[in-house]
Amino acid sequence: MPQFTGIIDSTTASASSAISDSTLFRFEAFFAHASDSLAETGVVARTFVTEKSSVKIVPKIRKDTTKVDNSSLLILSLVLILFVLSKQLFPRRFQQLWQAMGGETKLNLMLREWNPSLSMPGIVFFFTYTLLFAKFLQLLASQFLAVESWAIPTHFYWQILTITSIVILLRLGLKKFVAQLFKAHEINTRYNANEFSYYLIASLILFLGLLAMIFQQGTISFYIASITFIIILTYNLLRSLFIGLSTGRFSILYLFLYLCALEIVPFLLLLKTVSLLASGQFSLF
Numbered sequence: 001m002p003q004f005t006g007i008i009d010s011t012t013a014s015a016s017s018a019i020s021d022s023t024l025f026r027f028e029a030f031f032a033h034a035s036d037s038l039a040e041t042g043v044v045a046r047t048f049v050t051e052k053s054s055v056k057i058v059p060k061i062r063k064d065t066t067k068v069d070n071s072s073l074l075i076l077s078l079v080l081i082l083f084v085l086s087k088q089l090f091p092r093r094f095q096q097l098w099q100a101m102g103g104e105t106k107l108n109l110m111l112r113e114w115n116p117s118l119s120m121p122g123i124v125f126f127f128t129y130t131l132l133f134a135k136f137l138q139l140l141a142s143q144f145l146a147v148e149s150w151a152i153p154t155h156f157y158w159q160i161l162t163i164t165s166i167v168i169l170l171r172l173g174l175k176k177f178v179a180q181l182f183k184a185h186e187i188n189t190r191y192n193a194n195e196f197s198y199y200l201i202a203s204l205i206l207f208l209g210l211l212a213m214i215f216q217q218g219t220i221s222f223y224i225a226s227i228t229f230i231i232i233l234t235y236n237l238l239r240s241l242f243i244g245l246s247t248g249r250f251s252i253l254y255l256f257l258y259l260c261a262l263e264i265v266p267f268l269l270l271l272k273t274v275s276l277l278a279s280g281q282f283s284l285f
Contacts, residue, residue, distance in 0.1 A: 101198060101236070129199040130165050160274055198236040233267075
């Protein structure tokens with residue numbers, strides 16, 4: 001391999017002298033630009049790889065702003081206690097009342113032993129249904145008003161509970177009055193027995209639905225609870241119609257008018273009253 005000896009011959013000296021000054025300037029400028037580019041690349045690489053960034057990435061901590069309505073939890077706890085006590089103290093009646101909406105046979109077997117509209121635990125389930133139905137109407141109003149249930153004043157629930165109790169008691173009173181007027185005491189007794197069986201099943205459905213709506217606080221749980229409640233309410237109306245048809249004393253037209261007057265109209269009036277309460281156009285206290 002040839003090595004540089006430090007001696008420049010005449011040919012090399014003449015060739016180097018033949019290079020113009022401008023050529024040498026361009027040559028030196030090229031290498032200077034190349035060296036600057038390498039230096040900048042080294043600075044960028046060194047800064048990117050070795051130096052720490054001055055910007056600190058702080059993970060955002062999610063804050064759970066969900067609030068639970070304490071009054072709803074209190075009502076659900078009370079209803080749960082009443083359910084457990086009724087099941088333990090009256091196991092046979094609880095089962096009979098649960099099965100009474102299944103058909104005429106179960107309903108007649110229950111009425112041979114006891115009348116749920118006059119004895120326990122039927123009265124207990126009337127109370128639980130009234131509490132849960134009023135709470136459901138409150139959550140329904142808060143859903144349409146697009147506010148949280150805990151943001152609604154407490155007295156709003158007590159107004160709904162008062163109106164709901166009045167409507168239900170008026171329905172039962174009107175049914176008894178109609179039974180006295182047309183001398184249909186047996187039909188009215190079966191109507192009331194089926195009604196109290198509905199109170200038990202609807203209370204259980206409302207309890208589970210309200211529990212999901214309070215802790216889930218989403219539209220899905222609200223729609224599922226509402227649809228389930230509407231289904232059991234429609235089934236109760238059909239059962240009442242079949243009970244009236246089984247006697248053979250009244251035509252289907254009279255029974256339809258009876259159900260519209262004493263079942264559907266009070267429910268619609270109750271919804272209208274709740275909407276007036278929610279909008280502030282009406283207030284009891």
